[in-house]
Amino acid sequence: MTAPTASAADSTLPGAEPQHPLHVTNExxxxxxxxxxxxxxxxxxxxxxxxGITASSVASVSADPPALSFSVSGGRSAGRVAEADTVVVHLMDAAHVDTVTAYATTGTERFAEGTWEPAVTGEPVLKDAPWALRCKVIERVPVGSSILVAAEVLEILRGEHSEPLVYHNRAFHRLTETSLIQSRDAG
Amino acid sequence: MTAPTASAADSTLPGAEPQHPLHVTNExxxxxxxxxxxxxxxxxxxxxxxxGITASSVASVSADPPALSFSVSGGRSAGRVAEADTVVVHLMDAAHVDTVTAYATTGTERFAEGTWEPAVTGEPVLKDAPWALRCKVIERVPVGSSILVAAEVLEILRGEHSEPLVYHNRAFHRLTETSLIQSRDAG
Structure with a gap:
């Protein structure tokens, strides 16, 4: 594939020489x-x-018991999320890109009635999120100025689903049949 | 967007009633x-x-110091990776989908000379991976039968880049201009 892509700008990034060890900078x-x-x-x-905070670090850790991880860094909201006993992790999709964008912008955090409702433990639940997983935090690991959190899933809420949403290079993408890479077996 | 998508099969999944709390099962x-x-x-x-193992759980945790997380579960290879003092985390893209697929299949793990070469600490490095991050493991957190690993990045190697690679619902997708969701601002 040589067509121009969303990552074509990579060639202008530092360290263009392949496999030359690079000094590790934060940038x-x-x-x-x-x-x-x-x-x-x-x-x-x-x-x-x-x-609440947006997070692109949510990952499955264990299926038995069901547990996930995410990390938080900086900011007062992040600290309050990291210190909570329970959290609700909403896995978002393309129908909610505007919600996610608004949510990630400082000062626009809102939990409008009708759109959000409280879980039994008080956390705001986005009513039509594709998946909302209410969790008990079981581990907090300080890493630099961030906190890596592990949480066991207590309850799963399932809403409407649309196309999968992906964050990459400060932009959002949707997955469709067009983005699918056909396996060699499928010819 | 109402076009058929890769996630259209969701409607056949259990729990189709939106926002009905579901009993948490592993499945x-x-x-x-x-x-x-x-x-x-x-x-x-x-x-x-x-x-080596494939992982869809790799996430950035902290930029200062640069640190990432991933989790491993089950299997002898996973245990050996989790117990290592240092690891090399390769962030893969669409040009390597065949490598990733072969790699995730039990019994096909290979480190062919010419394609892989050892890092200074001995780990196999895929020479043309887009990014290879040599890391020191700094935390291992047991979660169920899995291990959540935090690692500080010691060295970054940069190779050729192609389109971003995404794993979703047991299939691979590539991100392109076509998958990009235009922001409202960009009109």
Missing amino acids: LFRIAFRHHPAGVAIVTAANPDPV | LFRIAFRHHPAGVAIVTAANPDPV
């Missing part, structure tokens, strides 16, 4: 992960008031 | 994360022989 590390695609989540808590 | 948890898109990585170690 180079950020560039590497800016180009690592990720699903998008909104993690909410009630600590004590409703609070 | 339901797997379904939720099967539909959460993720970037794809290969994590290698030398413990004591070369070993």
Whole structure:
């Protein structure tokens, strides 16, 4: 594939010489992960008031017991989420890209009645999120100025689904049949 | 967007009634994360022989110091990776989908000379991976039968880049201009 792509700008990044070991700078590390695609989540808590953050770090850790991880860094909202006993992790899709975008912008955090409703433990739940997983935090691991959180899933809520949403290089993509890479077996 | 998509099969999944709290089963948890898109990585170690696993759980944790997380579960290779002092985390893209597929298949793990070469600490490095991050493991957190690993990045190697690669619902997708969701601002 040589067609121009969303990552074509990579050629202008530092370290264009393949496999030359690079001094690890914070900026180079950020560039590497800016180009690592990720699903998008909104993690909410009630600590004590409703609070939430967007997260591209949510991953499954264990299926038995069901547990996931995410990390939070910087900011007062992040700290309040990391310190909560329970959280609700919403796995978002393309229908919610405007919600996610608005949510990630400082000062626009809202939990409008009708759109959000409280879980039994008080966290705001986005009513039509594709998946909302209410979790109990079981581990908090400080890493630099960030906190890596592991949480066991207590309850799963399932909403409407649309196309999968991906965050990459500060932009959002949707997955469709067109983006699918056909396996060699499928001819 | 109402066009048929890769996630259209969702409507046949259990729990189709939106926002009805669902009993948390291991299988339901797997379904939720099967539909959460993720970037794809290969994590290698030398413990004591070369070993590697594919991982869709790699995420940035902290930029200062640069640190990432991933989780491993089950299998002898996974245990050897989790127990290693240092690892190399390769962030993969669409040009390597065949490598990733072959790699994830039990019994096909290979480190062919010419394609792979050892890092200074012995881990196999895929020479033309888009990004290879040599890391020191700094935390291992047992979660159920899995291990959540945090690692500080010591060295970054940069190779050729192609289109971003995404894993979703047991299939691979590539991100292109076509998959990009135009922001409202960009009109």
